Amino acid sequence: MSFPAAKSLLLPQNAYSAFLFDMDGTILNSIAAAERVWGRWAAAQGLDVEAFLPTMHGKRGVDTITALNLPGVDPLVEAEKILRGEIEDVEGVVPIPGAVEFLSALPPERWAIVTSSPIDLAKRRLRAAGIPEPRHMVTAEDVTIGKPNPQGYILGSERLGARPSEVLVFEDVLAGIQAGEAAGADVVVITATHSHEIETGHPRIPGYLDVIPHVGEDGRLSVRLRA
Incomplete structure (x- = not known):
């Protein structure tokens, strides 16, 4: 760059x-660490990972997930899972x-x-x-x-x-x-x-x-x- x-x-x-x-x-x-964790989650949800990742930066995880309005998904539960993954992965x-x-x-x-x-x-x-x-x-x-x-x-x-x-x-x-x-x-x-x-x-x-x-x-x- x-x-x-x-x-x-x-x-x-x-x-x-x-x-x-x-x-x-x-x-x-x-960016690399966050996108690794969020990318795995998005793929598991069946989302278009490449299209989704640019939308999650700069916002609270629970707000990002809530805005997706995914059926059967509890934003608080999923945000906590992602948080644990992000705390564990700080490589880079x-x-x-x-x-x-x-x-x-x-x-x-x-x-x-x-x-x-x-x-x-x-x-x-x-x-x-x-x-x-x-x-x-x-x-x-x-x-x-x-x-x-x-x-x-x-x-x-x-x-x-x-x-x-x-x-x-x-x-x-x-x-x-x-x-x-x-x-x-x-x-x-x-x-x-x-x-x-x-x-x-x-x-x-x-x-x-x-x-x-x-x-x-x-x-x-x-x-x-x-x-």
């Missing part, structure tokens, strides 16, 4: 009270290049993860990728409706003591982008794991190798090009 030169990156131009990060595809890459889960350094440079009280993954899976994948657990994290158990509903990003903002309008959301998939938009936050799209470009008017960066977080004299956060 080829990335644009640093000078062509589209960076957020504002400064923020806090940063909120999606997890899978945004700070770590778990790696950080997005530069993500560990970028996160480590942020004040710990000023950023959080907002993920559609359940807490046990989130912790397992963070460990596998070598990313320390943040002080604040919103997971599937913390919301009643998952992305693209904005509930998670609103809650993440509250936990950091910020209004959503003062927050920058880092996302990689449409459901998460829509959740950030609906919360009233600014969004930057991470394209590191994209095989097809997402149509978006939001700023976008391929990863974190060419950018650094900046903390202003007023304490507000921004994203700048690495010198």
Whole structure:
């Protein structure tokens, strides 16, 4: 995969009270592991695996299964089975290049993860990728409706003591982008794991190798090009 030169990156131009990060595809890459587990499940259900897999990223498992409306399938039971499989299979889960350094440079009280993954899976994948657990994290158990509903990003903002309008959301998939938009936050799209470009008017960066977080004299956060 080829990335644009640093000078062509589209960076957020504002400064923020806090940063909120999606997890899978945004700070770590778990695509191979997730698609192995979900692919086996989809095949067992008689689904078109190739058509199904792109639809399950960025959402809670129970929401994905519920939306399929499969006869005789209990979404809660099946989501639990898939969760166990995902916790066991973290082969190939790696950080997005530069993500560990970028996160480590942020004040710990000023950023959080907002993920559609359940807490046990989130912790397992963070460990596998070598990313320390943040002080604040919103997971599937913390919301009643998952992305693209904005509930998670609103809650993440509250936990950091910020209004959503003062927050920058880092996302990689449409459901998460829509959740950030609906919360009233600014969004930057991470394209590191994209095989097809997402149509978006939001700023976008391929990863974190060419950018650094900046903390202003007023304490507000921004994203700048690495010198």
